Amino acid sequence: MAEMRFSESVSARLDGDVLVVAIDNPPVNALSAHVRSGLVAALDYAAGARDIVGLVISGTGRIFIGGADIREFGKPPVAPSLPDVIDQIEAFEKPVVCAVTGAALGGGCEVALACHGRIAGENATFGLPEVKLGIVPGAGGTQRLPRLIGTIAAIDLIGTGRAAKAEEAVALGLADAIAADPLTAAIAAARENAGRPLRRTGRITIPAVDAAAVDMAEAKVVAKSRGQYAPVEAVRLVKSAGHFDLEQGLAEERATFLRLRDSEESAALRHVFFAERAAWKVETLTDVSPRRIETVGVVGTGLMGSGIAVSALTSGYHVIALEQTPEAAASGRERIAGILAKAVQSRRLTAEGREACLARLEATAEAKDLATADLVVEAVFDDLSVKTDLFRRLDSIVAPDAILATNTSYLDPDTIAAATADPSRVVGLHFFSPANVMRLVEVVDCAKTAPDVLASALNFVKRLGKLAIVCGVTEGFIGNRIFSAYRREAEFMLEDGALPHQIDSALEAYGFPMGIFAVNDMAGLEIAWARRKRLAAARDPAERYVEIADRLCEAGRLGRKNALGWYAYPSGERTIDPAVTAVIEAARAAKNIVPRAFASEEIIDRLLAAMVDEGRALLAEGIAARPGDIDLVMINGYGFPAHKGGPMFAAQKS
Numbered sequence: 001m002a003e004m005r006f007s008e009s010v011s012a013r014l015d016g017d018v019l020v021v022a023i024d025n026p027p028v029n030a031l032s033a034h035v036r037s038g039l040v041a042a043l044d045y046a047a048g049a050r051d052i053v054g055l056v057i058s059g060t061g062r063i064f065i066g067g068a069d070i071r072e073f074g075k076p077p078v079a080p081s082l083p084d085v086i087d088q089i090e091a092f093e094k095p096v097v098c099a100v101t102g103a104a105l106g107g108g109c110e111v112a113l114a115c116h117g118r119i120a121g122e123n124a125t126f127g128l129p130e131v132k133l134g135i136v137p138g139a140g141g142t143q144r145l146p147r148l149i150g151t152i153a154a155i156d157l158i159g160t161g162r163a164a165k166a167e168e169a170v171a172l173g174l175a176d177a178i179a180a181d182p183l184t185a186a187i188a189a190a191r192e193n194a195g196r197p198l199r200r201t202g203r204i205t206i207p208a209v210d211a212a213a214v215d216m217a218e219a220k221v222v223a224k225s226r227g228q229y230a231p232v233e234a235v236r237l238v239k240s241a242g243h244f245d246l247e248q249g250l251a252e253e254r255a256t257f258l259r260l261r262d263s264e265e266s267a268a269l270r271h272v273f274f275a276e277r278a279a280w281k282v283e284t285l286t287d288v289s290p291r292r293i294e295t296v297g298v299v300g301t302g303l304m305g306s307g308i309a310v311s312a313l314t315s316g317y318h319v320i321a322l323e324q325t326p327e328a329a330a331s332g333r334e335r336i337a338g339i340l341a342k343a344v345q346s347r348r349l350t351a352e353g354r355e356a357c358l359a360r361l362e363a364t365a366e367a368k369d370l371a372t373a374d375l376v377v378e379a380v381f382d383d384l385s386v387k388t389d390l391f392r393r394l395d396s397i398v399a400p401d402a403i404l405a406t407n408t409s410y411l412d413p414d415t416i417a418a419a420t421a422d423p424s425r426v427v428g429l430h431f432f433s434p435a436n437v438m439r440l441v442e443v444v445d446c447a448k449t450a451p452d453v454l455a456s457a458l459n460f461v462k463r464l465g466k467l468a469i470v471c472g473v474t475e476g477f478i479g480n481r482i483f484s485a486y487r488r489e490a491e492f493m494l495e496d497g498a499l500p501h502q503i504d505s506a507l508e509a510y511g512f513p514m515g516i517f518a519v520n521d522m523a524g525l526e527i528a529w530a531r532r533k534r535l536a537a538a539r540d541p542a543e544r545y546v547e548i549a550d551r552l553c554e555a556g557r558l559g560r561k562n563a564l565g566w567y568a569y570p571s572g573e574r575t576i577d578p579a580v581t582a583v584i585e586a587a588r589a590a591k592n593i594v595p596r597a598f599a600s601e602e603i604i605d606r607l608l609a610a611m612v613d614e615g616r617a618l619l620a621e622g623i624a625a626r627p628g629d630i631d632l633v634m635i636n637g638y639g640f641p642a643h644k645g646g647p648m649f650a651a652q653k654s
């Protein structure tokens with residue numbers, strides 16, 4: 001039978017006596033108004049057609065349904081609403097089964113939950129990621145999911161927003177079965193259930209659970225939420241499903257959804273969502289084809305190099321790790337194997353996956369072995385002559401079209417590129433440590449980087465599953481330049497009357513996992529100290545300079561590594577150290593500064609203003625392309641709370 005069309009994005013065909021509905025709303029099959037109206041029209045048609053015994057809902061493309069259409073948020077509502085469509089599915093008299101190929105997320109998962117049967121394809125995932133957008137599920141997710149999989153599992157999935165793959169979904173009871181051909185299986189299931197009593201999720205009674213177990217599941221979510229509101233609200237709603245009937249529960253969920261949708265937290269997280277997508281769009285790279293990268297050379301297997309190697313291996317690349325001596329190469333291999341073993345322990349990698357990674361790893365002390373690399377990333381000591389020598393050597397070893405990347409944090413990549421005969425093949429890849437965990441990579445577009453080299457670097461970072469932010473050449477790139485400005489401001493406040501723990505507490509209450517002084521202790525104080533000494537001669541004597549950090553380093557306080565830094569760590573725990581307070585007081589006295597009190601709001605306002613001023617300078621200089629890129633750097637590299645949207649977004653709000 002010919003295709004039937006119910007709206008611009010919803011069509012159907014008959015498979016015998018089953019109506020097979022297909023949603024086709026690229027790019028992610030979001031539940032836009034025409035999808036909702038198309039679904040209702042298809043249901044109405046099937047209800048009135050006596051020869052149709054059941055209905056299947058499917059999605060065209062690699063995603064089943066990516067959720068409500070986020071672009072409709074903030075616009076006047078258009079009927080039918082998603083909750084109405086979903087209620088109609090659940091109440092439908094004939095069986096409705098969904099064939100979930102790919103992701104069923106947010107509203108897409110809620111559509112699936114309301115169906116009378118759910119067949120998963122092998123690549124299906126089910127998730128309610130709303131909390132990542134600062135909202136709660138708004139179309140029954142918090143009420144139907146616990147009815148299907150129990151309160152504890154629902155708190156975990158909804159509170160964290162993580163998605164469950166097909167096998168887990170079946171194990172949890174979220175999906176009925178996995179099928180190689182989910183569409184055929186769903187059609188069969190719809191036909192089989194025709195005329196039988198239907199399993200309506202909303203009518204299932206939630207199994208009773210131990211209150212202590214619920215408290216524990218809730219505590220886990222709260223601990224991770226770092227002051228974010230939505231996960232806490234989501235858990236409250238899931239718990240309430242056990243006390244309310246479905247109608248009451250849905251009403252409370254909808255009210256909470258609408259309230260949070262208009263919240264600052266949600267606006268901030270939506271900004272982050274769209275900024276992440278925008279970051280990959282580089283104007284100069286439209287129509288540029290990237291080079292092929294399969295083999296990656298990594299020079300240096302210290303903390304940074306081994307992290308980069310692990311990241312490349314787990315993303316399917318062949319890796320050649322270069323060290324200076326055979327012994328160092330052997331211990332580099334061990335370090336990499338150790339990180340992979342930990343990933344197996346924490347179930348981020350299977351034992352077979354680890355073996356496959358190790359089979360793709362070659363550790364060597366012979367630079368000529370890098371000849372087959374398509375891309376070489378250096379992660380050696382951050383010293384200009386070390387790096388320029390290395391690039392000069394690499395230049396004559398690798399193929400003429402191979403790409404050379406420097407992971408320098410503070411050196412000028414243009415000077416490093418100038419050591420090669422062809423600087424157009426040089427790019428900066430500034431990873432953050434530990435590189436196998438941290439998501440951010442600043443991709444430095446050097447003065448002579450060729451467009452296809454930049455495009456290849458972006459492709460590489462994407463395949464690593466990381467977030468690339470393109471930036472121009474400047475000392476410290478985007479992140480460290482802002483970090484320096486923010487650190488300078490924090491130290492001004494120290495001199496003016498605040499103490500490290502007051503500044504750190506204000507930052508932690510704002511949502512940073514750790515305040516700036518605690519972060520400095522963790523990173524170690526000596527690298528910044530060496531840099532200050534290097535730059536001392538060029539410093540403008542009229543510039544305000546705070547010497548407190550120098551005094552601490554001179555007193556041998558280098559951070560956590562020797563249990564003394566901005567704090568003391570007598571038994572590993574961070575404690576306020578009167579010796580540090582004394583150093584600060586002496587520095588104030590030396591400059592005749594009368595200390596004054598700082599409220600938390602003032603601390604945050606001043607630190608934000610310092611970040612924003614530096615951010616604006618980076619934009620004016622063309623180093624960063626958009627304010628959103630700066631926000632993403634600070635969120636993913638420096639602990640800025642995502643639910644505040646990043647410094648540029650927060651400043652625009654205040």
Ligand code: 3HC
Binds near residue numbers: 066141
């Ligand atoms: N609404 C509108 N646009 C969306 C969207 C959505 N739910 N999800 C993705 N898009 C857009 C993106 O902005 C991007 O647009 P662009 O091309 O103009 O930049 C495009 O779709 C492609 O997105 P990705 O680059 O992210 O594509 P991927 O293939 O890498 O990932 C995805 C696909 C896994 C579906 C990912 O896009 C994603 O996670 N989307 C968000 C899912 C989500 O949070 N859903 C819940 C929405 S809220 C909700 O459902 C409320 C309900 O409870 C009432």
